[in-house]
Amino acid sequence: MSGGGPPRKRNFKIDVFKHRVELDPKYAERTWKVLEHAIHEIYNHNASGLSFEELYRSAYNMVLHKYGEKLYDGLESTMTWRLKEISRSIEAAQGGLFLEELNTKWMEHNKALQMIRDILMYMDRTYVPQSRRTPVHELGLNLWRDHIIHSAMIHSRLLDTLLDLIHRERMGEMINRGLMRSITKMLMDLGAAVYQDDFETPFLEVSASFYSGESQEFIECCDCGDYLKKSERRLNEEMERVSHYLDAATEAKITSVVEKEMIANHMHRLVHMENSGLVNMLIDDKYDDLARMYNLFRRVSDGLSSIRDVMTSYLRETGKQLVTDPERLKDPVEFVQRLLNEKDKHDKIINVAFGNDKTFQNALNSSFEYFINLNTRSPEFISLYVDDKLRKGLKGAAEEDVEVILDKVMMLFRYLQEKDVFEKYYKQHLAKRLLSGKTVSDDAERSMIVKLKTECGYQFTSKLEGMFTDMKTSQDTMIDFYAKKSEELGDGPTLDVHILTTGSWPTQPCPPCNLPHEILTICDKFRSYYLGTHNGRRLTWQTNMGTADIKATFGKSQKHELNVSTYQMCVLMLFNSTDGLTYKDIEQYTEIPALDLKRCLQSLACVKGKNVLRKEPMSKDISEDDTFYFNDKFTSKLVKVKIGTVVAQKESEPEKQETRQRVEEDRKPQIEAAIVRIMKSRRVLDHNSIVAEVTKQLQARFLPNPVVIKKRIESLIEREFLERDKADRKLYRYLA
C-alpha cells in the first residue's frame, strides 16, 4: 500500500503476461477471479487499490477469448449476491432509519454500478449487443428492482413508509422531503412501471379514500365558502407535493383524485348549500368565494355548467319578480334603474370572480332577455327612462357620464324583442322633448340616436333624425319670417312655429280648435309667408301640441305671466270679454275635443296654487254642467306661473292599447315586405320555412307572431302576390 499505485500495477501486469496462454482452461477462471474481487472491492468502497487499466484489459481479454458469457454470468451472480447482502442490511434498519439506509445503499449501488460498467465497457459494446443481453447499467437496475424493491421484506414496508410519511405531511407534520425526493427518484430511475405499480397507483388509491373521508367531514360542518377554501388549499398542497418529490406526471393524476373526491362528488350539495350556496354568494357579492368556486369547479366536468344553471335560474327568478311586481311598475325610471343595477352587479361578478367567462356572459344576457320581455311595457319604460335622463337627469353631468348611462340603456335595449315598440315610444317622448324645448343636451340626444343607428341601422332612426332636421329648419324659417315681415306685424303676439314634416312625427290628425282672433291673424300671415316661399305644401295647425305665454292681470293689479298650452290659452282668452262661462259655451267657442278640454279646464281650475279659473260647483272633476269664472283672487309668489296639463307621464290603459294597435298596424307592411323579399328569391317555399325566415329577418326589430304572418300570407294571396301550390297545399308560389 505504501508504495503507491504505479509500482503495484506493474507487478500485476507482468503476472498476467506470464500466464497468458490462449488455451489455458484456467485462464478464464483466474481472470474472472480478479474481476470478481474487483467488483467486491468496489462494493466495499475499497476501489482505490484497483487499477482501472488492468481490469479493463482483463475484461477485454475475456471477451476477446470468447469468455463473454462467463464474464456476464459471473457479473450477474456476483451483483445478485451483493444485492442480497444489501437487502439484509436494509431490512435490519430500524424504523425511521429504513428509508435513510435504503437511500444510502441506492447511492452506493449506483456508484458501484458506474465503476463496474467502466471496467466491463468493452463487453457492453461488443458481447452484449451480439448476444442480445441486457446492458450492464440496465442489468444493475433490474437486479436492484428484483432483489431490493421487490423483496418480500422491503416491498410493502417501503410502500407503507412512503404512504405513512405522506399522510403525516397531510396532517401537518414536517417530513424529510429531500429523502422522499431521492426515494421516488430511485423508483423512477428503475423505470416508469416500477414507479407506477409500486408507488403511484397505491398512492392514488390511498389519497382517494383519504379525501373521500375528509370531504365528508368538511361538508357536514363547513359552509360552502369554508369548504371551498379547504379544497383549494388541499389542491395546492398536492401540487406542491408533486413539485417537491413526485414525478411531474403524477400531478394530473393526484389533482384529478382531489377534484373528484372533494369537488365533483359534492358539487350539487355545495352549489345548493343552505344559507351559503351559490345564490347567497351572488346576493352578498362574495367575489372571493365565487372566484374560488369558479376556479375549482372549472377543473371538473360539468362543474361550470352546474354553476351556470343555478345562476341562470336565480337570475330569471329574481328578474321575473322584478318586472312583474306591480309595485315596481309605478315608477318607470326606478324600474329601469333597478334593472341596470342588477345588470351592473352581475357584470361585476362575472368580471371579478368568473374571469369574464364568455359562457357566463351569455347566460346573463339570455336571462335578461328572458325576463325583460316578460313585461310588455319594458320598451316604454326604457324610453321613459331615457326621457327622464335627457330631460333633467343629466343636467350638469359630464359628457362621459352621459355616454355611460346611454350605453347601459342600449344594453337593455338590445335585450328587447319588440324594438319597434321602443321606437314608437321613443319618437313620442323625443317629440315632446323637442317641442317643449325640454331637452337638456343636444349632444346627448344625438349620441343616443347614433347608438340606435349603429344598433339597428339607418332605417330605424331616419325619422328620429328627421325630427332634428325639422327643429333646425323651423328655427331658420322663423328668423327669416321675422326679418322679412317684422314691419307688417307690428307689436301683436309673437309666434314661434315648429314646422313638422308629416310622417316624421308622432302626430295624430286632430280637428283644429278655434284660435283667438289675435293669434289667427299672425298665423295667417305666417301661412301666406310660408306657402309663398315653399311651393306645393300644406300647413295644418297642430293646436294640441303648442304652448303659449300670456300676461294676465288679477284682482289687486297683480301681474303674472302664465305659461300654458295652446288649448288653455284659447280658453283663457275667452275670459278677456266675460267673467263667467259654462262648459258648453267654452266647448262651443273653442271647439276643443271634449277629452282635451276637460283636461285643460281641470288644470286651470282644480290645481291648487294654479287655479286661475274658478269652477262652480267646486269639485275635483269637470262635468258638463259646470260654470267657470275668472279667479280674481289668484295669487302666486312667482311672476311666471307654469300651468301644467294634467297628463299622465305613463300612458293610460286606453292609450297603451292605442299605441299597441298602431305598432301592430305598422308591423303588417314590414312582415309583408319580408315575405315578398323571401319569396322573390326562393320562388317556392313551405309555410313553416317562410315563418322561420321572416322571424329571422325581422328579429332585429321585433318578434313577429306566427298567426300574424299567416294572415299576411293570406292577404298576399288575395292580392295575387302569392299562390298556393296546386298539388301541395303547404307550398306557396311567388307570382311575378
Next chain:
Amino acid sequence: MCTPVKGRGRVRLNVGGRMFETTAATLASAGRDTMLGAMLDAAWNNSDCTVAADEEEYFIDRDPDCFAVLLDLLRTGSLHVPPHVTDRFLCREALYYGLLDAVRAARWGPLDGDRLCLAASVPGTATGDGTAVRAAPDGGLCVAHGGAVRVYNWVLEERRPVNLHHAPVNDAAYLDESTLLLAARDRPGGGGGVAAFSALTGDLTHRYRVSHDRQVRPFTPGALAFDPHRGNIFASCKGRFNEYGIGVWDSTAGEQVGFLYEPPGCALGDADKLQWIDGTGTLMAATMFPRTDSSFISLLDFRDKNGVAWSWSDVGTPASSMEDKHVLHAVAMDDGQSLCVINQYDDLGFLDIRSSGNASGGVRWRSRSKLAAATRKKQKRNAPPQRAHGEEETCYPKLAAHGGQLFASTGDAISVFSGPDYVLTSTLRGSDGAGAICDFSIGGDRLFALHDEVNVVDVWETPPAPVI
C-alpha cells in the same frame, strides 16, 4: 524537455512503452463512455496517496502507433492514418478504446451527391445475380443474392451471410445497424416470409407471421418498409390462399398489428416498393411495370378506416400520348409533398400528393433534355450489336431521395439532381466494365451501387472537408 512549468491537467500516458503526454481535456473529449474517459474519471483516481496529478503516469498495454493515430483524432477531430496502419488494425484498437464511432465519423462527411468519390469496390463472390443492395444506418451494407444476403460492416469486412432457408430474397431492410429484416419467397414446404436477423452474428431473431382469421398462413412478402418512430414494419404480402394486401407488425413486440386487404382496383399485395413518408404519416406503395401491365401508386393511411388516402394509376392514360410510358420506379421526396417517378426512357416525372383524392394521370413529365447527358451515354453503349441484351433487360432505373437531392440510376451511372427544380448536377460512374447498375441504396452517409454483371458493389462517400 525543458518546460519548467508543470501545466495543470497534464496527463502522461505510457502506451506499450512509448510515452505520450496530453491534457485531461483532450482525453475527456472522447466522452465518459470511452475507456480513456473512464480511466481519468474521479471515481478511479481518488487514491489515498496525494501524488500531484501530473506526476502520475497511466500505463496502457496497447500498440503505441495506433494510439498515436487515435490521440491525433482526439486532438484534431480528423483522421490521419499512416500507410502501415491497416483499417482492420485501426478498427480493432478503436474498438478497444471505445472510439470506433469517432473514427467512423472522421472517415467521411455528410452525404452530398455533388461531392461523392468512389471510396471502394466490394467484389462479389456469390453466384447468381445480386437483386438488391441495402445500406445500414452505420455505413455497413448487405447484398441480396438469390437465396442469401451477404452482410458487410462499415469497414466493408464481410460478416456471416444471412438466409431464410435459402428461399429467394425479395427485399431486405435494416431496422437498426444490428438488425436486418428479410423478405423471402414462400415455397411449398415452407421457408419464406419476413424475418429479422442479427446483422452482427447472422442469427435469426424473430419471424413475423401473418394470420388471417386467427390462423397463421404462409405468404410471399414483396417489398419492406419501416417506420422508425412508431416502430412499425410493413410488407406487401401475397398469401398462399390469395390473401393480398399490406401486413403491419410492431417491431418491438414482433406481433402482427394489422393487415390491410387490397381493396378492389388497388394493387397492394404485388407492390415492389414501399416507403414510409414521415411527414404525412402515410405509406407509399408502388406496383410497377413489368410486374404488372400498368403502374399503380397509392398512399396508405393506417389511421384511416378507408386505408387508401391517395392513389394514382396510368390505366386509362389517353391513348393519344405519343409514347407508351411505363412508370418503372417511384420515390417520395423528402418534403412529403411530391413523388418522383421514372419511365423506361429515363424520363423523370413528378406527382403532387398534397391534392387529396385520386390524381388522374397527372404526372408532370420533365423534358428529356435534362437527362440528355446520361441518356446519350446509354444510347452509345446500346449502339453496338445487342451483346448483353438479356442482362440489360433486368436493370430498370431506380430512384432515391436524400437530403433534398434526387438520385436516379440509369444504365451504368447514377445521376444526381439538386435544387428546387432538380437540375442534373453530377453523374457518378464507378467500376469500369462492371455493367449496368441494377440497384443502389443510400444510408449512413454512403451510397452503394450494385452492378449487374460482375456483382461488384461500388461504395461512394463524401470525403472529409479539406484542411483549408
